[in-house]
Each structure stands twice: as C-alpha cells, then as structure tokens.
Amino acid sequence: xxxxxxxxxxxxxxxxxxxxxxxxxxxxxxxxxxxxxxxxxxxxxxxxxxxxxxxxxxxxxxxxxxxxxxxxxxxxxxxxxxxxxxxxxxxxxxxxxxxxxxxxxxxxxxxxxxxxxxxxxxxxxxxxxxxxxxxxxxxxxxxxxxxxxxxxxxxxxxxxxxxxxxxxxxxxxxxxxxxxxxxxxxxxxxxxxxxxxxxxxxxxxxxxxxxxxxxxxxxxxxxxxxxxxxxxxxxxxxxxxxxxxxxxxxxxxxxxxxxxxxxxxxxxxxxxxxxxxxxxxxxxxxxxxxxxxxxxxxxxxxxxxxxxxxxxxxxxxxxxxxxxxxxxxxxxxxxxxxxxxxxxxxxxxxxxxxxxxx
Amino acid sequence: xxxxxxxxxxxxxxxxxxxxxxxxxxxxxxxxxxxxxxxxxxxxxxxxxxxxxxxxxxxxxxxxxxxxxxxxxxxxxxxxxxxxxxxxxxxxxxxxxxxxxxxxxxxxxxxxxxxxxxxxxxxxxxxxxxxxxxxxxxxxxxxxxxxxxxxxxxxxxxxxxxxxxxxxxxxxxxxxxxxxxxxxxxxxxxxxxxxxxxxxxxxxxxxxxxxxxxxxxxxxxxxxxxxxxxxxxxxxxxxxxxxxxxxxxxxxxxxxxxxxxxxxxxxxxxxxxxxxxxxxxxxxxxxxxxxxxxxxxxxxxxxxxxxxxxxxxxxxxxxxxxxxxxx
Numbered sequence: 140x141x142x143x144x145x146x147x148x149x150x151x152x153x154x155x156x157x158x159x160x161x162x163x164x165x166x167x168x169x170x171x172x173x174x175x176x177x178x179x180x181x182x183x184x185x186x187x188x189x190x191x192x193x194x195x196x197x198x199x200x201x202x203x204x205x206x207x208x209x210x211x212x213x214x215x216x217x218x219x220x221x222x223x224x225x226x227x228x229x230x231x232x233x234x235x236x237x238x239x240x241x242x243x244x245x246x247x248x249x250x251x252x253x254x255x256x257x258x259x260x261x262x263x264x265x266x267x268x269x270x271x272x273x274x275x276x277x278x279x280x281x282x283x284x285x286x287x288x289x290x291x292x293x294x295x296x297x298x299x300x301x302x303x304x305x306x307x308x309x310x311x312x313x314x315x316x317x318x319x320x321x322x323x324x325x326x327x328x329x330x331x332x333x334x335x336x337x338x339x340x341x342x343x344x345x346x347x348x349x350x351x352x353x354x355x356x357x358x359x360x361x362x363x364x365x366x367x368x369x370x371x372x373x374x375x376x377x378x379x380x381x382x383x384x385x386x387x388x389x390x391x392x393x394x395x396x397x398x399x400x401x402x403x404x405x406x407x408x409x410x411x412x413x414x415x416x417x418x419x420x421x422x423x424x425x426x427x428x429x430x431x432x433x434x435x436x437x438x439x440x441x442x443x444x445x446x447x448x449x450x451x452x453x454x455x456x457x458x459x460x461x462x463x464x465x466x467x468x469x470x471x472x473x474x475x476x477x478x479x480x481x482x483x484x485x486x487x488x489x490x491x492x493x494x495x496x497x
Numbered sequence: 498x499x500x501x502x503x504x505x506x507x508x509x510x511x512x513x514x515x516x517x518x519x520x521x522x523x524x525x526x527x528x529x530x531x532x533x534x535x536x537x538x539x540x541x542x543x544x545x546x547x548x549x550x551x552x553x554x555x556x557x558x559x560x561x562x563x564x565x566x567x568x569x570x571x572x573x574x575x576x577x578x579x580x581x582x583x584x585x586x587x588x589x590x591x592x593x594x595x596x597x598x599x600x601x602x603x604x605x606x607x608x609x610x611x612x613x614x615x616x617x618x619x620x621x622x623x624x625x626x627x628x629x630x631x632x633x634x635x636x637x638x639x640x641x642x643x644x645x646x647x648x649x650x651x652x653x654x655x656x657x658x659x660x661x662x663x664x665x666x667x668x669x670x671x672x673x674x675x676x677x678x679x680x681x682x683x684x685x686x687x688x689x690x691x692x693x694x695x696x697x698x699x700x701x702x703x704x705x706x707x708x709x710x711x712x713x714x715x716x717x718x719x720x721x722x723x724x725x726x727x728x729x730x731x732x733x734x735x736x737x738x739x740x741x742x743x744x745x746x747x748x749x750x751x752x753x754x755x756x757x758x759x760x761x762x763x764x765x766x767x768x769x770x771x772x773x774x775x776x777x778x779x780x781x782x783x784x785x786x787x788x789x790x791x792x793x794x795x796x797x798x799x800x801x802x803x804x805x806x807x808x809x810x811x812x813x814x815x816x817x818x819x820x821x822x823x824x
Contacts, residue, residue: 230570264603273602280569281602285593291559292594295566302522302548302572322589325559332554486600487638489607489662492691494740 155432162379162433166442169381175448179457181223181380182443185215185436187461188239191248192411194465195238195255199415203473204255208269211239213410216435217342218243220383221310221405224391230278230300230309232293235270236342236409237282240312244279246272248468258475265478266486278307286347287313287320290339294326297337301398308394309337310387315404316347318361327402331368336394338387339402342377348413349421362404370402377407378435408433498681504674506648507537510655511575513684515545518573521659524551524560525577525614534579535615535674561587561612565594565664568608575659581616581630581668588633595664596639611658613667616644617709617759618796618807620672627796627803629760631707632769634666635737641665641690642736646711648678650734653688661690670708670759693740695747699729702817703747703754705770707733710757710789710808717813726821736766741773748774752783753820757813762790784820789813 170178192210199208211218214236222231222243233240241251246262254261255269263273270284280296283289293311300307317323318341330337341361345352352359365372371393375386383405390401408430412419419427443449501509514521527534529542529552542550553560557578564574578584584591591612598606618627635642641663645651651669658665680686696711697718706714711732718728729747733739748754754774756767771786792806818824 232566262603263601263605266603267601271601273605275602275605280566280606281598283594285589288562288589288593291562291590292566292569294559295563295568296570297566298563299567299570299572302567303570322558322562325554325556326563328554329556329559329563486602486604488641489599489609492641492689492735492738494691494735494738495693495742 155429159432159438162376162438163442163445166379166381166438167446169385170442170446170448172381172385178443178448181219182436182439183457183461184219184243185380185439186458187248187464188215188218188242189436190461190465191242191251191468192238194469195252196411196415198255198469204269205257206268207235208255208415209236209413210409210411210415211236213430213434214342214344214377214407215239216380216439217340217377217383217405217407218312220380221340221387224384224387225308225310228278229307230280230296231312232280232289232296232309233282233312234286234289234314234317235282235284236314237272237312238269241272241274241279244274245277246274246279248464249471250274252468252472253475256472256475257477258472259478259482260471260475264482266482287317287322289313290317290322290326293337294330294335297330297335297400298333301336306395307336308391310340311337312340312342314347315341315343315345315352315361316350316355318364319356327365327368327370327400330400331370334398335400336398337400338390338394339400341402341404343404343406344409346409346413346422349417351421362402365402370400372402372404375403375405377405378433378438380435380439498679500677500679501648502674503645503648503651503669503676504535504537506652506680507655507669508539510652510659511538511541512544514656514659515541515549520571521573521575522549522551523575523577524553524564526553526555526579528552528577535671537674538577557583557586558590562590562594564610565590565598565608568610569598569606573609573659575611575613578612578614580626580671581614582626582628584612584614584630591634591640591664591666592637596637600639607662608664609662611665611667613655614669615671615674616668617670618672618803621798621800621803623798624795629791631668631736632760632765635766639664640737643667643690643734644708644736645669645734646673646708646732648676649680650688650694652680653686654690654734656687657690660687665690668708672709676712688734691735691738691740693731693733693743695729695743696732697728697730699727699751701727701751701753702821703729703731703744703751704757704813704817705731705733705744705754706757707736707766709759710813713808713810714757714813716810717817720810720814721817726817726823728817739770741770741777744770745774745777748778749781752781754782754786755789755813755816755820756786757789757808759791759807761793762788763793765790784822787816787820789816
C-alpha cells in the first residue's frame with residue numbers, strides 16, 4: 140500500500156493575519172460575558188499550564204522525569220475554558236495528556252510535578268506518573284493511558300451521579316484518535332440511550348501520535364458523529380478559551396437540567412511532539428508556525444490588552460508569579476522523598492485477603 | 498437448610514444484596530426483562546425496578562467500563578456477562594481500569610465491582626462459547642477471582658464478593674446451574690473469599706479441583722474408595738488469592754496430588770498450584786504432581802469430541818491411580 144501523505148498547507152502571511160484578526164474580533168464579543176478578574180484568572184491558568192509544561196520538558200530532558208511525558212502546550216484553552224464552566228464538585232476524566240487538565244481542576248503544581256518525578260508527595264504517591272494523575276477530593280478522576288479507555292469510565296461516573304440523584308456533571312477529555320475506538324461509540328450510544336450527564340470533549344489536535352486525521356478517519360467531521368446517536372454536538376474553536384467556555388456552559392446546562400449528554404469537537408493543535416520522544420517528522424515547521432500564530436494564550440492576552448482589561452505590567456507580574464510557582468514545584472519535587480520501598484505492595488487491594496483466614 | 502440449585506442460590510444472593518444496599522445495582526445483557534439468559538436474575542427487575550436492574554445493549558466493553566466508572570463514583574455494580582466468553586471484549590476495562598485503578602491512583606480509587614456470569618464449557622456450544630478464562634483474570638494483581646462449585650458456596654461467596662471493596666471476577670459454570678445442595682437460610686450467611694474448602698477428607702491422594710471438576714472429583718473419590726484409595730478433595734473456591742496453605746497441608750499428609758481442571762493446561766491455574774507445591778512441599782511428594790486438564794484444543798462441537806476435551810471421572814480416577822503407582 141502506498142503511503143498517503145497530505146500536502147502541508149501553504150502559509151500565506153496575509154491570510155494568517157486576517158484569520159488572527161477575525162479570531163480576535165470573535166473573542167472580543169465574548170469578553171463582555173465575564174468580570175475582569177475572571178478573565179484574568181483564565182489567562183493565569185493557561186499561562187500556568189504553559190510554563191508548567193515547559194518546565195516539565197526541561198526536567199524530562201534533564202532525566203528527572205521518566206517514562207512517557209505528553210505535553211499540553213498549545214491546547215491550554217481547551218482545558219481551561221471547559222473546566223472553568225463546571226463546579227468544583229463536578230468530575231473530570233482525561234487521557235494521558237492530562238497535566239494541564241489536572242492543574243485546571245485545581246490540583247497544585249507541586250503535587251503534579253512531584254508525581255512526574257515519581258516522588259511520595261505526588262498526587263498518586265509516585266505510583267501513577269505522568270499518565271495517571273488523580274485527586275479524588277478535587278473530582279479529578281484520572282489520567283488514563285489506553286486510548287479511549289476513559290470514555291466508558293466517564294459514562295459511568297455520569298451514570299452514578301444520576302443514580303445517586305446529585306446534579307454533578309462529568310467532563311470527559313480525549314483526543315480525536317480515540318474516536319476510532321469502539322469505546323467511544325459504545326459510550327455515546329449508552330449515554331444518549333440512558334440520558335447520562337456527561338460531556339464528551341474531543342480535543343481534536345489533528346494527529347494521533349504521527350498519524351494525521353486524514354490518514355486515520357473516514358468521516359473527519361467529528362461533531363457530526365453524534366448524529367449516529369442523536370446526541371447534541373458542537374464544533375468549537377479550541378484556540379479561543381472563551382469559545383470553549385461558552386460551548387461547555389451550554390453543554391453543562393443540558394447535562395445538569397435534563398441529564399443530556401453532548402459531544403464537543405474542539406479543534407486545537409499541539410505545538411510539541413506527541414510525547415517528549417517524538418521528533419515530529421510527520422508535519423512541517425510551516426504548519427506548526429501557522430498554528431502558533433493562533434496561540435491561544437497570545438490571542439487572549441492580545442484581546443485583554445486591546446480591550447484595556449489588563450495592562451502589560453499586570454501580565455508581566457502574573458508571569459513572574461507563575462514562574463515562582465513552577466520553580467517552587469520543581470524544588471518541592473526535587474527535595475521530596477522517593478516512595479518508601481514498603482509502598483510496592485500497598486494499594487493493590489482495598490481489602491487485602493490473607494488466604495486461608497477463616 | 499433448604500435444598501436449592503446453584504441458579505437459585507445465586508438469585509438469592511443477588512436479591513438479598515440488592516435489598517441490603519441501595520448502592521448495589523445489576524447490569525448486563527438480558528438480565529432484566531428477559532429474566533436472565535440463564536435465569537439467574539429471574540424476578541429481580543420486578544422486585545427492584547429498572548433503576549437497579551438494567552438491561553444493556555450488547556456492548557461489553559462499554560458497560561464493563563461504565564460499571565468501573567460508576568464504582569469510582571460511589572456505586573457497587575454487579576456486571577453480568579451473559580457468558581465469560583464475551584468478557585474477552587471487556588478485558589481492557591477489567592484489567593486496565595478495574596484491576597489497576599487503586600494502585601495507580603495511589604490508593605484513592607478502589608473499585609467495588611463484581612463481574613459475574615458462567616464460564617467454561619456448556620453443552621455443545623463449540624469453540625467460542627466454551628472457554629475457561631480463570632487463569633487470565635487470576636494473573637492480574639488487583640483482581641480477586643472466585644469459582645464456586647456448590648449452591649452454598651455460590652451464595653455465600655457471591656454475597657462476600659458483592660460486599661468486597663475490590664473488583665471480583667466471579668465465574669459460574671453453565672453446566673452446574675441446576676446442581677442442587679443445601680444452603681443455610683440465614684440471610685447473613687457468607688463465605689469469606691480466599692478460603693479453600695475440604696470437600697472430602699482422605700489420606701492417600703489429594704485432588705485439587707474447582708468448579709466443574711469438583712463434583713467429578715468427588716465421584717472419582719467414591720469409586721477409588723471402593724478400590725482402596727482414600728482421596729482428599731480440596732476446592733480452593735477462590736483462585737486469587739489462592740489458599741495454598743490448605744493445599745500444602747493436605748499434600749504433606751497424602752504426599753500425592755492430582756489437579757483436576759476444565760481449563761487448558763498451558764499457563765493454567767493447575768500449573769500455578771503445581772509450582773507452589775514444588776516450592777513448598779517438594780520433599781513431601783512421593784510422586785510427580787499430575788494434572789488432568791481440558792484438551793489443549795479449541796472446543797469442538799461434535800458430542801464425542803467434546804466429551805474427549807473435558808475432564809471426566811475416569812480420567813481423574815486414572816490419574817489418581819497413576820500417582821499412587823497402582824497401575
């Protein structure tokens with residue numbers, strides 16, 4: 140079989156600028172929906188994720204982080220926008236690209252960095268690592284490392300909240316490559332059939348590892364797949380944090396009021412490789428630069444500055460504080476102890492059985 | 498004590514646990530309106546309603562994962578596989594999610610779920626419907642694996658499995674659903690997981706059997722008694738964790754062991770028990786450990802071939818005579 144390749148899009152600087160201006164224009168209209176301090180908080184969270192991930196990359200290269208490490212750089216607006224639309228007691232489930240989502244759900248940089256370092260103070264006691272961040276108290280129900288595996292789980296947490304009569308909703312994040320897994324289709328079918336309050340958030344970053352969407356999916360309009368299940372869906376610009384927030388709010392309302400699920404296809408782009416070990420030969424520099432022009436953080440800061448919601452001095456101050464926070468998390472992770480060797484055999488069972496105990 | 502079938506015993510266990518705890522619910526294919534493909538769930542929809550007893554689409558991976566997620570959020574699901582052959586589609590969620598969640602979350606998320614249904618051979622249902630998968634599930638730390646062989650064990654162990662805070666794979670046997678036995682009437686009657694049962698005491702040869710092979714081993718022991726051989730029959734009942742101490746104690750007494758199992762021999766539970774005996778009781782053995790396993794072939798359809806593929810009383814008798822050096 141001949142290898143199919145997709146011609147890289149030509150980058151026309153004029154067109155890029157036009158697109159950027161249009162995006163800013165659209166975002167401008169959305170700014171009015173929020174107080175200034177809320178807008179600044181969204182910016183802060185996105186920048187925290189960016190800086191945290193940059194630091195993770197450094198630490199990975201320095202050999203402080205083992206295994207796989209999938210960075211969220213470029214996709215910050217998706218996690219921050221969506222999670223800003225839910226309550227503290229709502230649930231979030233994610234794939235293995237979840238550091239940023241864990242931060243957005245309120246987990247501390249310290250607990251995440253320490254987990255990356257495999258330390259006892261990590262959010263999963265050093266047993267989960269990059270792909271398995273958990274914090275039950277904050278409703279962060281984990282990073283899951285089999286593509287699409289978290290989708291049925293999220294349907295289950297949504298099922299449980301409905302069963303128990305509470306009004307929590309579940310946000311389930313997954314990449315577009317997970318859409319080809321049976322787990323996705325089985326879950327959406329049950330969610331609509333049983334009216335489960337789950338919002339399925341497809342972060343379409345356009346590549347499943349090194350395989351482009353065009354090479355992997357027959358129907359590439361992912362939002363349209365919801366039609367097969369008579370489920371509501373929306374296509375969302377994932378480079379605009381406010382667009383993501385608004386679409387998620389609409390979905391959350393459906394879920395909370397009427398127990399109705401939604402599929403959101405949020406178009407985004409990862410600026411880094413699939414993982415730290417990915418040289419990225421499958422896409423062109425020009426393509427990456429094209430999307431970097433639409434950097435969700437740059438777009439948002441430009442909007443905030445233009446609308447005089449914030450001045451450059453304040454943004455600089457936010458960046459400085461974030462640097463401190465991230466540096467602190469590194470120090471904390473570095474200085475934290477390794478898990479006690481005794482921990483090897485704990486947490487296998489909640490109720491371990493001594494065989495033969497009558 | 499009432500004399501009931503394994504099917505009825507399982508039904509009682511489900512009914513009592515559904516009544517005891519609102520967080521327990523039952524889901525699976527045909528468990529509700531159809532009353533269960535094998536009638537194990539008969540009447541439960543009528544008694545507990547469609548919120549608690551739920552018919553699923555044929556979507557094993559999906560509903561197994563949904564069950565695990567529901568357990569993460571505070572429920573205690575019982576997921577029925579119409580047969581364990583179909584659980585193969587759900588192994589990602591059983592193994593990658595249920596078994597590992599507690600560990601990889603650093604102890605935050607235990608998964609109190611029961612995956613249950615019939616496993617092993619049935620009656621001429623051929624290759625894809627006749628598989629004994631206990632060694633698959635017993636391989637994974639994080640899972641508990643239970644295989645009852647009597648109505649009392651079925652009821653007592655299923656109640657314990659539902660009350661357990663970890664994922665339990667509970668494998669019944671389709672051929673045995675109609676087997677009868679006495680079951681205590683006490684609604685709080687349970688049998689702890691991880692405890693083997695000596696089904697028959699003896700002094701010459703130990704037969705370790707589980708599920709389908711337990712009644713076969715007991716029949717073989719009766720015949721062998723006539724031939725002057727006293728057999729001890731041990732049913733581990735729980736495969737993981739395995740009550741190896743009870744088996745070892747018996748081996749130290751009899752010095753000879755036959756392991757009877759319906760599953761394929763390669764990498765099976767019998768192989769594991771055999772290895773444990775080697776490590777712990779080698780010096781007590783007067784003969785090599787002998788396994789009587791299912792044939793190492795996909796299950797055939799033809800009745801005569803199927804009979805050849807499944808352990809029977811004669812093969813167990815022959816194996817016991819072999820380790821006793823009688824032939």
